[in-house]
Amino acid sequence: MRNNGTGPGPISPDGSPVEFYSMLPPNGEPELVAQVTPPGGSVLELGAGVGRVTHPLLALGFEVVAVDESPEMLALVQDAQTVLARVEGLRLDRRFDTVMLASQLVNTADDAYRRELIATCARHVVPGGVVLIQWMPASAHDRWYVGRTRTDGDVTITMAAVEEVSPGVYHATMRYTYGDAKVWTQSFSSKRLTDDELAAELATEGLRLDGFLTEDRTWVSAVPA
Template sequence: MSEPGTGPGPITPDGSPVDFYTLLGPGADPEIVAQVTPPGGSVLELGAGVGRVTHPLVDRGFQVVAVDESPEMLAHIRGARTVHARVQELRLGERFDTVVLASQLVNTAHDQTRRELVAACARHVRPGGTVLIQWMPAEAHDRWHVGMGRQDGDLTITMAAVEEVSPGLFEATMRYTHGEDRVWTQSFTSRRLTDGELAAELATEGLRLDRFLTEDRTWLAATPS
């Protein structure tokens, strides 16, 4: 795979183009978090980025701690406490009503990193709380193809390349365009996980896969067992 990210403005080590994410809308994600969090409750957002979801949650009255390894991303966040750290190394000594692990981070190609990410969620959720995980289900991987994409306002998001480089491991590149002259690419690897494999990963850290929250099954709730 070529360099993980290209385009104008800062690019994080994992290839995320910061300027692109400042343009991307929140979609339904804040509502998904809100539906499992008590009013005014505490939210730990792991991999918060530029605050695409953080800011709507703050506006709704939630107490948000936003964590990201990119200072360029965190510089855009307002109204929330920010923590500059790698998610898998996070140890705040605090527990939250809801812990959010978004952006399909759990589909990392590295098994050890996945275990560390799940462990970070488990050690920060309070008893009776919820861990929200955004993932790419197995069947979604099976539908990936070059040219698929969507519009988000003035943004065009297209899968420019995808290849299953070994059984269950995909390499892909996304192309993002805004207007006629702003173009970014972001390359990544994604592990195809079954429901059972993900549930087993969660159980290792004392979490139980409780339910899927969206029709496409990309958001799930897990609870301390």
Template structure:
């Protein structure tokens, strides 16, 4: 199943609705990144989108390079250097204190893509730096069901459908909605596939690209810190 999306406004190649993502506020991500990055340090944000996390990181004084394959997304990023590129193809002539791979990109069902994503992380992190990976742990996949979701003010996110189409491979469709002050509702959908990875499988994928799983940064284990296996 290819990623796809529906709804008003531009839709990116992975099905992300740009206008909806522009409505979302940053959660705990800036604090998670800040705890492993030196003050004023350099951060490479892979798959930065519209800058939901970029902007708070810039406000905290970090030097951020935001990478995304969508020009519509990057057009909404402010205060950071932007690079239009697929993550897998990125080759910058510098390394960073922190490389950040968010949005559960590592759970791609296409193993060569997962390797390429993590290889990009490895070749851009400084010796002694950290790679932060947001993933969907195995136990979180096991809890997926149609109807689950959350509402935050005038924005709602719910899982409209989910199916395990083969062992460990899930196809899901999310429904996003926004209700304006006049009571009018805008609705988007985003469909995608996701691979259920165990802790050992994630650690092995990191190790294959010269990275060592160091620790989980959040109670729900969705953020992982990895370190370069070799520091010289």
């Protein structure tokens, strides 16, 4: 199942509605980066989107290179170096103190794509640096159900559909609503990964799972082995 999205305004290649994502605030990500990155250090933000996290990182004094495949997304990023490119296969001529891969991209149902994402992280982190990966722990999928909803101000996010299409692989559609005026959908696939499976995937690319940075275990730190 290819990720896809519907609704007003431009939609990125992975189905993300640009206008909707521009409404979302950061959710603790800048503080996590600050925990593991030296003051004034360099950050490679993979899948940076509209700069929701980029801009707070810049305000904290970090040097940020923001990578995304959506020109409409990157057009909203200010004061950071931007790179219009897909994450997989990315080869910049430098390494960074911290590499960040957010949005549960690592839970892709495409195993080869996951390895490419992790390889990109590994080849861009300095020795002694940190890779931050947002993922969905295996148990999180058990809490998915149609109608699951959360609201943040005028924004409502609802799971409109979910199906386990094969063991451990889920197809889901989210519905995003802004007030009573605008509605978007985004469909995607997600694969259940255990801690051991994630650690093995990281090890394949020379990274070691170092720990979990949040109580819900959705943010992983990995370091060069």
